[in-house]
Amino acid sequence: MIPFIKKRPPFSLKRQPGFGLIAGLCFVMLYAPIITLVVYSFNAGKYISPWEGFSLQWYVAAWGNEAVQDATMRSLFLAVQAGIYSTVLATMAALGTTRTRPFRGLMAIYAMINQPLMVPEIVTAVALLILFAMIKSLTGIQGMFYLVIAHTAFCIPFAYLPIRARLEGMDLNLETAAADLYATPWKTFWRVTLPLLFPGIIAGSMLAFVISLDDVVITEFIKSSGQETLPTYMLGQLRRVVTPEINAISTVLLGLSISVVCLLFFVERRSRK
Amino acid sequence: MVEKQGTGQANTEAPLPAAIYAERVTKAFGEGKKKVLALDDVSLTIEENEFFTLLGPSGCGKTTLLRLIAGFDQPTAGAIMLRDRDISQLPPNQRSVNTVFQDYALFPHMTVAKNISFGLEMLGKPKDYIKKTVGDMLALVKMEELRDRRTDQLSGGQQQRVALARALAPRPQVLLLDEPLSALDYKLRKEMQIELKQLQLETGITFIFVTHDQEEALTMSDRIAVMNAGRILQIGTPRQIYNQPADRFVASFIGRSNFISVEVLSVEGRRARLKLSSGREVISPLPDNWVPRGRVTAVVRPEYAQLVAGSGDEGDLQGVLENIVYLGTDTQYHIRLPDETTFVTRSQNQCQETEAFEDGQSVSVVFKPEAVQVLRS
Ligand SMILES: Nc1ncnc2c1ncn2[C@@H]1O[C@H](COP(=O)(O)OP(=O)(O)OP(=O)(O)O)[C@@H](O)[C@H]1O
Numbered sequence: 001m002i003p004f005i006k007k008r009p010p011f012s013l014k015r016q017p018g019f020g021l022i023a024g025l026c027f028v029m030l031y032a033p034i035i036t037l038v039v040y041s042f043n044a045g046k047y048i049s050p051w052e053g054f055s056l057q058w059y060v061a062a063w064g065n066e067a068v069q070d071a072t073m074r075s076l077f078l079a080v081q082a083g084i085y086s087t088v089l090a091t092m093a094a095l096g097t098t099r100t101r102p103f104r105g106l107m108a109i110y111a112m113i114n115q116p117l118m119v120p121e122i123v124t125a126v127a128l129l130i131l132f133a134m135i136k137s138l139t140g141i142q143g144m145f146y147l148v149i150a151h152t153a154f155c156i157p158f159a160y161l162p163i164r165a166r167l168e169g170m171d172l173n174l175e176t177a178a179a180d181l182y183a184t185p186w187k188t189f190w191r192v193t194l195p196l197l198f199p200g201i202i203a204g205s206m207l208a209f210v211i212s213l214d215d216v217v218i219t220e221f222i223k224s225s226g227q228e229t230l231p232t233y234m235l236g237q238l239r240r241v242v243t244p245e246i247n248a249i250s251t252v253l254l255g256l257s258i259s260v261v262c263l264l265f266f267v268e269r270r271s272r273k
Numbered sequence: 274m275v276e277k278q279g280t281g282q283a284n285t286e287a288p289l290p291a292a293i294y295a296e297r298v299t300k301a302f303g304e305g306k307k308k309v310l311a312l313d314d315v316s317l318t319i320e321e322n323e324f325f326t327l328l329g330p331s332g333c334g335k336t337t338l339l340r341l342i343a344g345f346d347q348p349t350a351g352a353i354m355l356r357d358r359d360i361s362q363l364p365p366n367q368r369s370v371n372t373v374f375q376d377y378a379l380f381p382h383m384t385v386a387k388n389i390s391f392g393l394e395m396l397g398k399p400k401d402y403i404k405k406t407v408g409d410m411l412a413l414v415k416m417e418e419l420r421d422r423r424t425d426q427l428s429g430g431q432q433q434r435v436a437l438a439r440a441l442a443p444r445p446q447v448l449l450l451d452e453p454l455s456a457l458d459y460k461l462r463k464e465m466q467i468e469l470k471q472l473q474l475e476t477g478i479t480f481i482f483v484t485h486d487q488e489e490a491l492t493m494s495d496r497i498a499v500m501n502a503g504r505i506l507q508i509g510t511p512r513q514i515y516n517q518p519a520d521r522f523v524a525s526f527i528g529r530s531n532f533i534s535v536e537v538l539s540v541e542g543r544r545a546r547l548k549l550s551s552g553r554e555v556i557s558p559l560p561d562n563w564v565p566r567g568r569v570t571a572v573v574r575p576e577y578a579q580l581v582a583g584s585g586d587e588g589d590l591q592g593v594l595e596n597i598v599y600l601g602t603d604t605q606y607h608i609r610l611p612d613e614t615t616f617v618t619r620s621q622n623q624c625q626e627t628e629a630f631e632d633g634q635s636v637s638v639v640f641k642p643e644a645v646q647v648l649r650s
Pocket residue numbers: 302303309310311329330331332333334335336337338485
């Protein structure tokens with residue numbers, strides 16, 4: 001006799017009751033604020049809430065606002081530097097943790113590199129504030145220097161993760177083949193490892209750039225007066241008057257982030273071809 | 274202690290500097306209990322211009338030996354000489370040895386031509402020399418049209434050719450090939466076997482070829498080293514390996530074999546008089562000055578024995594025909610001997626032939642001259 005077997009479809013989360021509803025809610029909660037923000041950046045009115053018609057006046061205002069210009073330039077300058085330095089350091093760290101024999105304490109090093117992802121930002125911010133205050137009072141050195149160091153430090157894990165993933169996925173035989181074809185270790189690195197690593201480096205640096213660009217907590221704690229970045233400037237503005245100018249700046253920032261993410265995606269796609 | 278085996282190439286001085294001379298090379302992986310002896314006291318000499326094959330089952334240490342010659346690993350003990358120069362401690366980029374990897378390991382971010390010129394560029398050759406050599410290499414492997422292709426847009430056989438050209442372009446003293454044909458389908462593999470052999474003749478470079486396919490080894494090699502469990506069991510020409518296997522492992526690894534028990538009656542020079550289980554006596558040649566004694570095992574290849582009807586005195590062994598296997602080119606006969614072992618003979622088929630034997634029939638086996646070969650173990 002053939003036993004009667006009820007054919008059951010494999011488990012699928014999609015078929016669970018309420019799945020569609022929950023998913024829909026999540027999307028609304030994620031995107032409703034952003035859409036509101038973008039829509040109201042084109043509001044002609046002086047205040048954020050009532051809609052008074054379409055206008056680009058807040059973009060024009062933000063563009064002409066010297067404080068905004070100043071903060072934007074500082075933010076970009078900071079993000080570019082932090083992006084470059086953290087990527088260089090992350091690349092070296094990734095090479096050190098994947099291209100050597102496993103050694104004792106490797107796990108501890110992973111934890112240390114990824115520390116900024118685990119320790120609450122506010123703790124790091126306070127710690128840096130105290131440390132930098134000590135250094136400042138001892139040496140008297142002022143300037144952007146402190147912000148660059150802090151941003152570089154917390155950007156490292158974001159740059160490190162994609163670079164390490166790329167290195168681990170790389171065929172080690174390729175480096176062996178280069179050595180076999182008379183390449184010195186240095187040449188092997190420049191001609192084979194680095195070009196193959198490049199998509200990972202691009203991805204890592206862009207992530208670092210975006211992370212630095214929108215940092216508030218650490219920057220707010222350690223900046224000196226006159227070192228507003230775009231996010232801290234906006235925070236400061238919100239405390240006083242709230243105009244759609246903030247919406248306009250946010251929308252531009254959003255656009256910038258989206259372009260970076262798209263570019264990143266594009267690089268990923270091309271490299272996998 | 275296991276007796277030292279091989280045909281005596283080891284530890285003898287070659288008159289000309291050998292392309293590769295490995296002296297008592299041992300390679301161990303791991304420590305303590307997890308220690309694996311991938312190579313156990315291996316010595317061998319590979320002559321200039323030779324097509325030399327390392328043959329053995331999976332895990333016997335073939336790749337390990339190649340990696341030591343290429344310089345990707347260092348031996349635990351022993352030395353490796355390249356044309357009389359000890360290279361054991363040199364990094365791979367300072368050895369005039371190139372490798373064709375099993376998975377080719379072509380650089381995916383370079384074109385075919387760039388892959389081929391890589392080694393020449395690293396050696397700092399002049400530009401026009403590189404250009405000319407790359408052209409020659411592309412012609413040699415018939416890949417001229419694909420010179421600007423990216424290597425991930427090539428078929429398996431084309432990748433294989435690029436890998437070969439890339440490794441040959443710097444004109445190494447020795448080319449190492451680690452199962453280069455195993456990723457190809459049967460037909461392409463056969464074609465590439467011929468091309469490889471041709472390439473070796475044209476370039477005059479010493480090839481060290483790794484395979485676990487005995488047929489491939491027999492058809493391509495000048496000499497073969499049969500390996501098992503980190504040791505070299507026998508080194509010889511394909512004929513020597515096939516006709517005079519040193520031991521039971523070599524005999525069973527290469528081709529089909531019948532193992533029979535024989536008694537040594539006397540040894541004169543390099544010939545032994547043997548008594549078979551049927552009482553008949555045969556003369557067997559001995560490979561070198563080794564004197565077997567008492568009961569030993571001997572091997573008979575199926576095609577070196579002939580079947581005749583009847584159980585008369587004319588045969589060397591008597592038995593009952595148990596099974597007939599028709600294989601197209603030839604026919605196999607399985608014969609049950611009085612001691613309950615099975616003996617297989619094979620004879621080539623002729624056209625318009627009808628089967629002369631039938632199952633259950635009493636038959637005799639007649640050995641061709643020198644068919645019985647005494648084994649050391
Ligand atoms: N890096 C390593 N660490 C530990 N053991 C290893 C290492 N490389 C090889 N071995 C061991 O050494 C032995 C020989 O390996 P090797 O790769 O030389 O075999 P092989 O003859 O090339 O086999 P195959 O035909 O499967 O490629 C195996 O038992 C293998 O497990």
